[in-house]
Amino acid sequence: MKKKVLAVVLGSMMAMSLAACGSSGDAAATSAGASTAETAEATSTPADANVASVAEAISDAEAGPINKGDTITIGFSQVGHESDWRTASTNSVKAAFSKENGFDLQFVDCDNDSEKQLESVRNFIQQQVDYIIIDPIVSTGWDTVLTEAQDAEIPVIVIDRTIDDSDKYVAWIGTETKNEGLAAGAWLKEYAKAKGIDELNILVISGTTGSSAQIGRTTGFDQYVESEKWNKLDEQTGDFTQDGGQKVMESYCKSYEGQFNVVVCQNDNEAFGAIDAMKAAGVSYGVDGDVIVISFDACKAGQQMVMDGDINADFQCNPLQGPDCAKIVADLAAGKDVQKQTFMAEPWYAHDDTVKQVSYKNAAGKDVTEDMIVVTQDIVDAGY
Numbered sequence: 555m556k557k558k559v560l561a562v563v564l565g566s567m568m569a570m571s572l573a574a575c576g577s578s579g580d581a582a583a584t585s586a587g588a589s590t591a592e593t594a595e596a597t598s599t600p601a602d603a604n605v606a607s608v609a610e611a612i613s614d615a616e617a618g619p620i621n622k623g624d625t626i627t628i629g630f631s632q633v634g635h636e637s638d639w640r641t642a643s644t645n646s647v648k649a650a651f652s653k654e655n656g657f658d659l660q661f662v663d664c665d666n667d668s669e670k671q672l673e674s675v676r677n678f679i680q681q682q683v684d685y686i687i688i689d690p691i692v693s694t695g696w697d698t699v700l701t702e703a704q705d706a707e708i709p710v711i712v713i714d715r716t717i718d719d720s721d722k723y724v725a726w727i728g729t730e731t732k733n734e735g736l737a738a739g740a741w742l743k744e745y746a747k748a749k750g751i752d753e754l755n756i757l758v759i760s761g762t763t764g765s766s767a768q769i770g771r772t773t774g775f776d777q778y779v780e781s782e783k784w785n786k787l788d789e790q791t792g793d794f795t796q797d798g799g800q801k802v803m804e805s806y807c808k809s810y811e812g813q814f815n816v817v818v819c820q821n822d823n824e825a826f827g828a829i830d831a832m833k834a835a836g837v838s839y840g841v842d843g844d845v846i847v848i849s850f851d852a853c854k855a856g857q858q859m860v861m862d863g864d865i866n867a868d869f870q871c872n873p874l875q876g877p878d879c880a881k882i883v884a885d886l887a888a889g890k891d892v893q894k895q896t897f898m899a900e901p902w903y904a905h906d907d908t909v910k911q912v913s914y915k916n917a918a919g920k921d922v923t924e925d926m927i928v929v930t931q932d933i934v935d936a937g938y
């Protein structure tokens with residue numbers, strides 16, 4: 555029930571979310587699982603920082619401090635359960651908003667269904683929860699229901715993907731997916747040059763159409779398709795699922811047999827499916843194959859495939875927004891102002907050091923140079 559609530563003490567989460575570490579960028583970067591309160595764009599971080607803080611983020615959130623006041627009721631409307639990334643995201647929020655930490659979390663898995671997601675938010679409003687957290691399946695169609703939440707005086711926090719047709723929420727924490735697409739394009743340009751590959755014929759398996767993750771990665775990567783005059787043969791959605799990636803790749807192997815030498819999968823689960831399809835079709839892939847494989851998310855299983863050479867490069871997107879989100883709720887409950895935008899920094903990974911760094915103009919219009927991190931067993935072990 556909606557109650558005036560006391561502040562929740564989140565000492566370990568506050569310490570973690572402001573943790574900073576060395577970076578190759580000029581901004582004080584943070585490692586996966588932590589965030590920087592500036593609106594600075596995400597920058598890469600050294601592997602060891604990433605290794606340490608991903609594990610730390612999960613453990614800190616699970617062992618969070620005890621609430622000193624009444625229970626805070628949270629309504630969390632989650633995209634679905636389509637990927638390893640999504641599982642890590644859900645676990646991060648559930649761990650941070652645990653009963654032990656003083657929360658009553660009402661969780662709805664919207665199964666990638668936008669209508670269901672809008673309905674879940676309306677139900678939270680009806681239940682008069684204290685706060686609503688949304689990871690929006692798609693980035694439009696939100697202003698009406700956010701107006702209803704505002705009228706009911708229920709603060710809304712958006713995590714991960716963005717809402718682009720309304721600003722009626724108090725805070726957003728996530729990643730700049732356009733930078734992920736730009737970094738992937740910058741890496742492919744240098745990798746092809748180093749390998750003496752003159753012609754790039756690219757197939758793309760995109761994420762859920764209309765999600766900010768799909769829009770950002772496509773927009774960023776397409777800047778290189780245009781500027782380098784690459785040949786993008788096709789782009790079809792795999793909906794961020796393994797099954798979707800496999801089905802699209804099976805069709806590509808028939809329609810574009812022998813015509814392609816790059817496949818870009820907009821998340822690891824699509825890459826797993828695409829690799830199964832290429833294997834079945836007798837198409838060689840990865841560092842020793844005919845087809846370069848690029849992926850996004852860099853979850854544990856994805857990093858393993860990078861280390862094994864099945865995926866050439868994997869551009870991480872950080873799913874561990876739980877602790878930072880809980881800190882925002884704590885600050886709001888204590889009557890403090892909160893940062894409207896918080897970017898999670900994240901590293902870029904590769905099988906080898908053919909391309910040591912990537913340089914590009916990022917989404918904020920800033921020229922950046924960021925490390926490509928060669929995946930080691932330690933990185934895989936500490937992955938999410």
Ligand code: GZL
Nearest residue numbers: 636637639640767794821871
């Ligand atoms: C990224 C996130 C995407 C991941 C997918 O911001 O929303 O959704 O890349 C997930 O794995 O399904």
